[in-house]
Amino acid sequence: MLEIFGDISSVNDTSIIIRLVLAVISGGIIGLERGKKGQPAGFRTHILVCLGSALVILTNQYVYQEFGVGDPARLGAQVISGIGFLGVGTIIITGKNQVKGLTTAAGLWTTACMGLTIGIGFYRGAIVALILILFVTVVLRRIENLMLSKSKILNIYVEFSEMASINKVLDGIKLNSIHIDNIEILRQYYGNNSKVAAILTLRLDQRRNHEKVVTGISKIEGIDFVEDI
Known part of the structure; x- marks a missing residue:
């Protein structure tokens, strides 16, 4: 042509x-x-x-x-x-x-x-x-x-409130039938302020919508921010 x-x-x-x-x-x-x-x-x-x-x-x-x-x-x-x-x-x-x-x-x-x-x-x-x-x-x-979005493996980024006990937060996550395979603790700096954060690798007991899982985790006391990465 x-x-x-x-x-x-x-x-x-x-x-x-x-x-x-x-x-x-x-x-x-x-x-x-x-x-x-x-x-x-x-x-x-x-x-x-x-x-x-x-x-x-x-x-x-x-x-x-x-x-x-x-x-x-x-x-x-x-x-x-x-x-x-x-x-x-x-x-x-x-x-x-x-x-x-x-x-x-x-x-x-x-x-x-x-x-x-x-x-x-x-x-x-x-x-x-x-x-x-x-x-x-x-x-x-x-x-x-x-x-x-339907995978059993989920990576999330979490920022903890200043007064939160990280162990209690992790226990709260586990109560939702979620296993924590890996955790990496971070220190995030915002100007003169800093905040404890973590990257978590989670393993779900069954295939579940990741958005709903993250929404459920965000309601756990001691968590300021969480997102799926």
């Missing part, structure tokens, strides 16, 4: 426009999904990553085609390794020892690869990759969340 645009496998005015516009559209589609999740690398970031990758490999092909020198894949290889630095910037470790941003970092790297695919003119591969990236980030994410 793309043949109606003429020769788009070589570098010419038509192929340049098609490849760069397709890179903007594809990167934007992936970026919209990440932006809706409130990720720091969202709509514009993904567009620029995909566009830049496409432009690099397109330039590489142009140099090889016009001057007959160089490796047509060399600059693309540099993009693959270089995008890792941008991806690292999206990964953060919160004060609750949560690692966030891994999916966004992986998405940026994959978007860069998709940009290279578009830039070199492998349109069918790019379109299939776009569909699969959306499938992984949207559909599989919902399936994963559903599976985790």
Whole structure:
């Protein structure tokens, strides 16, 4: 179908426009999904990553085609390794020892690869990759969340009130037919104030909705804050 645009496998005015516009559209589609999740690398970031990758490999092909020198894949290889630095910037470790941003970092790297695919003119591969990236980030994410919400293993972050006895709180959790497999005590600082906190790995006696379990734990005396991590 793309043949109606003429020769788009070589570098010419038509192929340049098609490849760069397709890179903007594809990167934007992936970026919209990440932006809706409130990720720091969202709509514009993904567009620029995909566009830049496409432009690099397109330039590489142009140099090889016009001057007959160089490796047509060399600059693309540099993009693959270089995008890792941008991806690292999206990964953060919160004060609750949560690692966030891994999916966004992986998405940026994959978007860069998709940009290279578009830039070199492998349109069918790019379109299939776009569909699969959306499938992984949207559909599989919902399936994963559903599976985790019904798992017998639950990790929670808990902050204790100043006067609370941690042992009494833990006993209160166990009374709800919950086993505590692991506990990591933390000291959280909020300005000049500090608070005792913990990350608990819980094992439920049966599959239960995690949201309801966390709500029940939040009502235990001595707990100021709790959330599923």
